[in-house]
Amino acid sequence: MTTARLIDVAELSEHVSELLRTIPGAATLARLSEIDPCSLSAADRINYLAALDRQDGWLYALRQRAIAAVAGLQPSEGEGPLYGVDEAEREDVSTALRLAPATAQSRIDIARTLVNNLPNTCSALATGEISAAHATVIAREAAIAIRNGAPDSVIFEVEQRAISFAELHTPGQVAARVRTDIAKAIPEEFEEITSRATALRRVSCYNEADGMSTVVAILPAADAQIVMNSIEAFILRQDQLHLSQNKSDTDRTIDQKRADALSTICSNFLSEVSETVTPQRRPLTVNVTVDLPTLLGLAENPGQLAGYGPIPASVARELASDAKWKRFITEPQTGNLLDFGRESYEPPQHLKDFLIARDRTCRFPGCRRSALLSDLDHAESWESGGSTSPENIGALCRRHHRLKTHDGWRIQSFSDGSCTWTSPLGKEFFTPARSMNEPV
Structure with missing residues (x-):
């Protein structure tokens, strides 16, 4: 009885491993649906989950084709001034999938981009090479570039790199990689896009229930990093102070600490300023990586802002000259860090x-x-x-x-x-x- 039981477990384990390697499709999904994951060993449950996720990519690819078929491959213009783009089609998708109209329009836009412009992404989805989340971010970032006139050759190269990059990286990392590749391929357009977006910067306050409000700041990436770095530095200083006083601050979550830090920083500023405020340079180190030709104005490759991703060459040059920065030496082919300069105002360890x-x-x-x-x-x-x-x-x-x-x-x-x-x-x-x- 025990021997037979061990054989069954071994056969089931091999069966799951085989399904993990099998090309996704209806037959594979049917075989997976027959397995109770609770009957598997801990390791086989992980393989089972991964196999199901590959099926999700296959189904997602089919869904994109269906959405594009319902909405049409191209946007439609309604008749009369009261009708916008995709009025009827958006409602067809929203009611069928029980989505808000704005969400349905987003699904339509992604489906059109995948079907019309990203055939290799669709193929990678169908074969389980990438997940639905990876495909979505590739389509979303590519759609912006397409709207701004990026040529087909650029989109093709960006797509190929993104699919390969997705093997070992999260959707968020893939999105940042796609943005970087697009910025590098069309630097002039990227500069213009960033300039237009910067003009839309704003801070808004929305009143909520229970005595709360939501403050939303839409900022250029460099300015947003300054805000977050200031908050993190304030928290670190408070933690060190509590440690020196043998006090504990375990009652607050990190999100609560950040919210409190922002309020305290602003409160301290209001209590310190006088009627006349003299503008000063930003007293903050900005971590930005930029290659030497771009720094010298001989190239227009995007820089990398720590914590955000690609920024236009002109912004990277401005930050490098305006803030305290370090010299980075990278391996020419891979970009891996080989050494770093210690030429800063305060030499680190x-x-x-x-x-x-x-x-x-x-x-x-x-x-x-x-x-x-x-x-x-x-x-x-x-x-x-x-x-x-x-x-x-x-x-x-x-x-x-x-x-x-x-x-x-x-x-x-x-x-x-x-x-x-x-x-x-x-x-x-x-x-x-x-x-x-x-x-x-």
Whole structure:
């Protein structure tokens, strides 16, 4: 009885592994639907989930074709001044899918972009190479470029890179990569788009229930990073103050701390200003990466603003001249960080700053927590003989640091910043090195 039971479990495990490798389709979905995931081992449940996710991509590809068929491949113009674009078609989709009209229009726009302009993305969806979320961000970013006149050749190249990039990166990272590739391919158009968007900057306040209000700031990316860096620096200073006074501040979440910090910063400013305010330069370091030809005005490649992604060359040059910045040396082909200059107003600790600049974010797959706000952790512990070196140390946010230390996750670290994680169930996940030329 026990032997037969082991054979059944082994056969079921192999069956799930086979379905994970099988091209998505109705037959594969039917076979997956016959399996009770609760009957699987912990590792096989993960394979089962991954196999179902590939089916979701296949179904999503079919849905895009159906939406495009309902709405038409091109937008329709209604008759008369009271009718806008896709009036009837939008309602057809919204009622069929039980969506708000604005959401239905967004679905229509994405479907048209995929079907009309991104055939390779549709194919990758249908074969389970990328997820529905990856396809959506590729289509959304490409649609903006198409509306602004990007040629088909640019869209094709951007699409190919995005599909390849999606293998080891989250949808958010893919979106940032697509924006960067588009900015690099059509720098003049990107400059114009950014300029138009900057003119729409604003801060709004909306009254909510329960004595609350929502403040929304639509800002240029560099200014938004200044606001967030100020908030994070204020929180860090308060935490250090509490630590020196042996006080604990565990009652507030990080979101609550950020909200309180913004209020306190503004309150302090109001209490300090006099009737005459003298404008001053921004007293804040802005982390921006820009290649040397662009910095010298010989090229117009987009810069990379830490925490955001691509910015126009002119903005990158302005930030580099206006704020405190460091010299970064990258490997010409990959963009991986090889060294960094210590030519700043306040020289940092060599190894610490090198690792923060190299990793940029926590090294757990998909985590985007800033390396500056993370722990610098030994992959092989110091107690067991691990060295304090670039090969053995990297940035881990506090949560993923705890996973490694206490929850059975293991990490193999490499000198370029890449690493391989192994889960408690034996699943391996590779995190590639973070090129300084790429968004994170």
